[in-house]
Amino acid sequence: MNNPFQSPAFSMTALTAAINILPNQFGKIEQINLMPAKPVRFRQIAIEERDGVLNLLPTLPVGAPGTVGQRGRRKLRSFMIPHIPHDDVVLPEEIQGLRAFGSETDTETVANVMTDHLQSMRNKHAITLEHLRMGALKGVILDADGSVLYDLFEEFQITPAVFNFELSKKDTDVKKKCLDLKRYFELNLKGEYMTNVRVLVSSDFFDALTSHPNVIRAYQLTQESAMLRTDQRSGFTFAGVTFEEYLGQATDMSGNLRRFIEPGQGQAFPEGTLDTFATYFAPADFNETVNTLGQPLYAKQEPRDFGRGTDLHTQSNPLPMCHRPGFQIDGVPGRANGAGKAGHIPMHDLRLTMICIAATLITVIANMINLKLV
Numbered sequence: 001m002n003n004p005f006q007s008p009a010f011s012m013t014a015l016t017a018a019i020n021i022l023p024n025q026f027g028k029i030e031q032i033n034l035m036p037a038k039p040v041r042f043r044q045i046a047i048e049e050r051d052g053v054l055n056l057l058p059t060l061p062v063g064a065p066g067t068v069g070q071r072g073r074r075k076l077r078s079f080m081i082p083h084i085p086h087d088d089v090v091l092p093e094e095i096q097g098l099r100a101f102g103s104e105t106d107t108e109t110v111a112n113v114m115t116d117h118l119q120s121m122r123n124k125h126a127i128t129l130e131h132l133r134m135g136a137l138k139g140v141i142l143d144a145d146g147s148v149l150y151d152l153f154e155e156f157q158i159t160p161a162v163f164n165f166e167l168s169k170k171d172t173d174v175k176k177k178c179l180d181l182k183r184y185f186e187l188n189l190k191g192e193y194m195t196n197v198r199v200l201v202s203s204d205f206f207d208a209l210t211s212h213p214n215v216i217r218a219y220q221l222t223q224e225s226a227m228l229r230t231d232q233r234s235g236f237t238f239a240g241v242t243f244e245e246y247l248g249q250a251t252d253m254s255g256n257l258r259r260f261i262e263p264g265q266g267q268a269f270p271e272g273t274l275d276t277f278a279t280y281f282a283p284a285d286f287n288e289t290v291n292t293l294g295q296p297l298y299a300k301q302e303p304r305d306f307g308r309g310t311d312l313h314t315q316s317n318p319l320p321m322c323h324r325p326g327f328q329i330d331g332v333p334g335r336a337n338g339a340g341k342a343g344h345i346p347m348h349d350l351r352l353t354m355i356c357i358a359a360t361l362i363t364v365i366a367n368m369i370n371l372k373l374v
Helices: 012-021 106-138 174-187 203-210 213-220 223-229
Strands: 037-039 044-050 074-080 084-090 140-142 148-151 196-201 236-238 241-245 249-251 257-259 266-271 277-281 298-303 310-316 318-322 328-330 351-355 367-370
Touching (some): 044 318, 084 106, 106 140, 106 249, 106 266, 106 277, 106 310, 106 318, 174 196, 174 213, 174 241, 203 236
Parallel strands (some): 037 277, 196 241
Antiparallel strands (some): 044 074, 196 266, 236 241, 249 257, 298 310, 328 351, 351 367
């Protein structure tokens, strides 16, 4: 009897292409393309840090020797790319009797069942990748069980700073707070540029911002006052900073619900940069993928013993990273003011951490921005 799983449609290459084509239904960071994919051939990457300075060049007489560029101090740090496998099984009873009369072949029926499994597996990989990327924004990349994969504060010897929004005070100048946030980014670009500042915030942060008296007063005096009567959670712009409510969450293997942004916190970052953020993807540990560029997801199937179903294997090997200083902003739960150590955060303590991770020719600068509702 012909085994439909032996069709070329279910080869490693075909399944890998299929799982990467399936729609990604999870991940705000994926939607805004903040950390684009960068495929690599190895399971380890090295990030070079160089103390570089942008200097003004003087005018000189014609024929005079030119000024000589100064080479900064260089450091090389290596990171192992995490390996995230996930398996499932397609049982014979899932396929038996599912063929539509006179409309589908056996292979087409199997393809539909396989697509359902791949979509479910891709969704789990997608929310896991969002969790890793949010950790990279925060500066502490966590595993599914909450253990630390990489603490970028320690890796790059970053000293956090504090920024206070004070949204619980009625006389707070929210516009100035936003401008100070933008200025902080602009002063730490170090050769990069940005088009906008976006802040992903918790629900209580968003409510406190949009209901603040100075924010309401600013919109009441313009033709845009109708914005305050509509749902602006997908993007509320004030003083050039876009605030967006972020509700990303997932359940870990123990059944515990984990919010990617804790209540009273937010994550700010610049948009429109050239090469600040990236997600490195390493190749799978298959014979077919040796010395090839990594892809976001891989899928492969093998028959079970005695033909009692088909094992379906997927894997992803991602590492989100920030390349340039002064850009990465993180709300790390439990980081005390400027200490970089664990500590208690009050309910109204809205914290934004700015991590600055250097790349070639860029100075390492990093700060933590703390947004408070006091």
